[in-house]
Amino acid sequence: MGLSREKLMKAVSGQMPEKRWKHTLGVMEKSVQLAEKYGADPVKADLAAILHDVAKYWPVSEMEAVIRENGLNEELLLHDKQLWHSEVGAFVAQRDYGVDDPEIINAIRWHTSGRVGMSLLDKVICLADYIEPGRDFPGVDHIREQAERSLEEGLIAGFDSTISLLISQRRVIYPLTMLSRNDLIAHL
Template structure:
C-alpha cells in the first residue's frame, strides 16, 4: 500500500491515543531539525518519525505474535514489553505501509534500544524520540543542549538516562542498549 504523507499520518494517528500522536508530531519536528543540522535527508527522518510508534499501543499478544511469526529475535520476549513495539513497528511499516527503505525501517526498529553501528538516521530518530518538545524528565534539557553540538554525545546522554532509569527500577538492560552506548563512546573518542 503506497500512501501519501497525509494518508500515512492519518493511518498512523488512528493506531494511538491523541497524546501519543502529539508526541509523534514532536518527534517528527525534532527529527527533521536534527536531520537538517547533521546532513541527513529530512524526508527520510520524518518518515521514520511518523512510523516510530505505530505499534506501541497494540495488545501484547498481537506484538508477541508478530515477533514469533516474523522470527524476530526471541530474546525480545525476555525483556520489557516496552521494547517490542519498535521491531514490530518496523515490520508493520514494511508490511502495511509499504516502506522499503531499509534505513528508515532500521530507524523504526532500533529507536528504543539502539544498537552498535547505528546509522546517522537511526541516531537522529532515537535522539528525536528522547528530546522532542513534549518530553519532560530529569536531564532532558542537557540532552537538548548537547544535541546542538554533538549528535552522538546527546544520544549517549539519552541512553544514560534510560540505563539509569532501568537500574533505579531494578529492571534488566537490553544488551543492544549497552552495545549502542559503548559504540557511541568509542565513536565519540575519534571525533573529539
C-alpha cells in the same frame, strides 16, 4: 510507498491515543531539525518519525504473535515489553505501509535501544524520540544541550539517562542499549 504522507499520518494517528500522536508530531518536528543540522535526509527522517510508534499501543499478545510468527527478534520477548513495538513497527511499516527503504526500517527498528554501528538516520530518530518538545522528564534538558553539540553526545546522554533510571528501579537493562552506548563512546 502507496500512501500519501497525509493518508499515512491519518492511518498511524488512528492507532494511538491523542497524547501519543502529539508525541509523534514532536518527533517528526525534531527529527527533521536534527536531520537538517547533522546532514541526514529530512524526508526519510520525517517518514521514520511518523511510523516510529505505529505499534506502540498494540496489545502485547498481538506484538508477541507478530514477532514469533514472522521470524523477528525473539530475544526481545525476554526483555521489557516497551522494546517490542520498535521491532513490530519496523515490520508493520514494510508489510502494511509499503516502506521498502532499509534505512527507514532500521531507524524505526532501533529507535528504542540503539544498536552498534548506528546509521545517521538511526541516531536522528532515536535522539528525536528522547528530546521532542513535549518530553518532560528529569534530565531531558541535559540531553537537549548535548544534542546541540553532536548527535552522539545527545544519544550518550539519553542512553545514560535510560540506564540510570533502570538501575534506580532495579530493572533489567537490555544489553543492546549498553552496547550501543559503549559503541558511541568508542567512536567519539
